[in-house]
Amino acid sequence: MTQPLTKKEIEDFNRAVAIASGDEGLREIADALTPEILENLSHARNCLDLIIEGWGGDGLAIRGYTSQMMGHLSTARELCEAYTSLALGAVEAASSEVGESEPAPLEALPAVAIVTIHRDNLEAVAGFIDQFLPAISKRGRIPVEQLWEQLRSGEVQAHIVWDTAKETAVALAGTCVVIRGERRIGEIVWCTGKDRHDWWFHLLTQLETHLREHLGCEGFKVVCRPGWKKHCQELGYRLTHIVMERDA
Known part of the structure; x- marks a missing residue:
């Protein structure tokens, strides 16, 4: 409470x-x-x-x-x-x-904070977002400007993973909501960052909370690379599809 x-x-x-x-x-x-x-x-x-x-x-x-x-x-x-x-x-x-003594950091605080960015505030944190978009662009074969358009239009919402100890952004995720029948499903459509083992649990659980409590989602879907499979399964996700790709 x-x-x-x-x-x-x-x-x-x-x-x-x-x-x-x-x-x-x-x-x-x-x-x-x-x-x-x-x-x-x-x-x-x-x-x-x-x-x-x-x-x-x-x-x-x-x-x-x-x-x-x-x-x-x-x-x-x-x-x-x-x-x-x-x-x-x-x-x-x-x-x-300057050699002054200050109280120790608050030990009860989480190692990372998940900061959800409203599209009206994208420009204020553009520097934090820009550093991650090239990797997302390369893996998804989506131009960086197109990723920005997804964020500005509200099609995708950005979430910054902030390392509270190092005081820096360490990852970026994007989510959206899709309608399946009468259910709203929250999807994590892209994510990239460093030292994933330090923040993946916080990211997935807090994004679920955000999508459920603020956007009314009744289920969740993660579009991810093979390395995320184990993490997702630990939180109860099940493998439902395998996506196959090839160039023309």
Whole structure:
């Protein structure tokens, strides 16, 4: 269950905001995270309104709205904590240069954060995205500009895997939603990065959460290269097709 922020957490976040105001890289991350955080808080508020309106009525519905509200609040908090970790890392780096002592990093935070990018914020993080597109282009035989068009049009949504310790982007994934009958299926259509074993689990599980809770998906599909087969099967995916290709 999500707990209220402690005084220390509030102080840490305020310090993070102060540091970020003078760090261009952190500002770019903040611009990318803000819509996702605000969207989750908005959904949580809507759920709360429904709970209040239905109080004393359908207990099952209230329970469902409560579960959704807590999920949205939890996601918003995780994003805030990941951002706070990045900014505090910048504080520690700056302090070490002048010989000051700072508190140790927050050990409870995940090693990576999955940052979902709204298409309105693509330009703010274009530098992070550009470094991965050539590899996706080569493997998928899709021109880089066409990949950008998929992102700008909203056909594909970008997700950056951010290493919170190294403070750098280590991977990029793209997702879309397809309709099968009356079901919405979330597809991971491309992904590339380095040191996959450090982040693949976080990526797949958090993308599933995003697709399920924010886009209403009832199932998931991963379009991947053979090396991902084992990872997907560990999370319950099954092999349904084999795609064969040849040049004309």
